[in-house]
Amino acid sequence: MNRAVDAFDRWIRTEFVALNTRVEEACLAAGRPLVRGDAELERLKQRMAQEGAELVRGIADDGRAALGGDRDTRYELLGSVGMYLAACRRHEIDGPQSAAWPLASALGTSLGVAPRFVFAHQALFNRAVGDRFRTFTTLDDERTFIVHNALSALAYQRTAAALRRVPALGASSPLTEYLLREAQAGLDDAMDFGTTLNKNLDVDRFFLNIRPYFKSYRVGAGEYRGANAGDFAAINAIDVLLGLCSAHDPFYQAVLTEKQPYLPPEDQAALRATVLAEPLLDAFLREAAQSAVTPQLRENIGLFLALCNRHGAVSSYHHHRLVLPFLQEPAARAADDEPEDLTSSGPPLDVVIAQLARLVDLRTARERAGVFGARSKLDRLRALAGL
Structure with a gap:
């Protein structure tokens, strides 16, 4: 992996998880799948979207390195990019995530799969680090x-x-x-x-x-x-x-x-x-x-x-x-x-x-x-x- 991919992987396993968890706790407390109109929650969602977009741009700037790995490495990266896109969709964010579309499409094409996160990315292609594999939340x-x-x-x-x-x-x-x-x-x-x-x-x-x-x-x-x-x-x-x-x-x-x-x-x-x-x-x-x-x-x-x-x-x-x-x-x-x-x-x-x-x-x-x-x-x- 290159530095940009490593940085994105660290973010997916840390800040990304923490931000999603804070939003989910608020949704559970409200008993609703979405909580609208809360300024603090909207700030957290936008922070997640912007941080992810910036990190994905760093990977895309060196696209050959991202696409030059073996099949399993590319498939795992597609899962991470897809988890970011899935979180943007879950929080109904529209805009920043478009920065990830070209990379997801290129990875999907190179692998012959749909250019999105699927359950296999969480189940059997999800390397654990420090006893924890990639998740959306800490729940x-x-x-x-x-x-x-x-x-x-x-x-x-x-x-x-x-x-x-x-x-x-x-x-x-x-x-x-x-x-x-x-x-x-x-x-x-x-x-x-x-x-x-x-x-x-x-x-x-x-x-x-x-x-x-x-x-x-x-x-x-x-x-x-x-x-x-x-x-x-x-x-x-x-x-x-x-x-x-x-x-x-x-x-x-x-x-x-x-x-x-x-x-x-x-x-x-x-x-x-x-x-x-x-x-x-x-x-x-x-x-x-x-x-x-x-x-x-x-x-x-x-x-x-x-x-x-x-x-x-x-x-x-x-x-x-x-x-x-x-x-x-x-x-x-x-x-x-x-x-x-x-x-x-x-x-x-x-x-x-x-x-x-x-x-x-x-x-x-x-x-x-x-x-x-x-x-x-x-x-x-x-x-x-x-x-």
């Missing part, structure tokens, strides 16, 4: 939100990695049994992390002080949707490899296409490979239908069916115990000062909730008339195995 709830969502992402990656190795071994291999158990352990961890998050995250803190940093924001002439804790390829690999979702289903295709620019660079290749994967459900059905079901195949089928159930259960828990209580329900109680910008995903809240509910239906193999669903295949596999 304990923000740290809880980041850590447990990041741990869930790692758990999903563990499951996806195990499932990707199964096709080369075959449905009836004893090694497949081991991999299916490993995949199950990853989903068990994801459920545990979600349960802990539900117990420890304060609804008001999330809605008033954390959620607003995850909104969409502009970079130049483009509007880019907000950060989403699900923006990793692993969960989609699990969906498709299990056979609960289909890469040929127009609804799910749209999910994959929309997600692509918001993934870390290496996840983009993994998501593209997901489209070509044969579902394990089809592989199990083919072997079970072709010959007598052996004890090992029956054991593997039982583990596979349990894994499908667990994936659906984790998805359902996330929707009903995290999305609805922490977003939909407080939104219904919110004041009218934020009527159209409650989500990070662009569409209105009711549209986002409906899309998420449809994904839950796919992952739980709930039948919907006229749309893709895996229920009939799962029932057929269970019958063939005598389970």
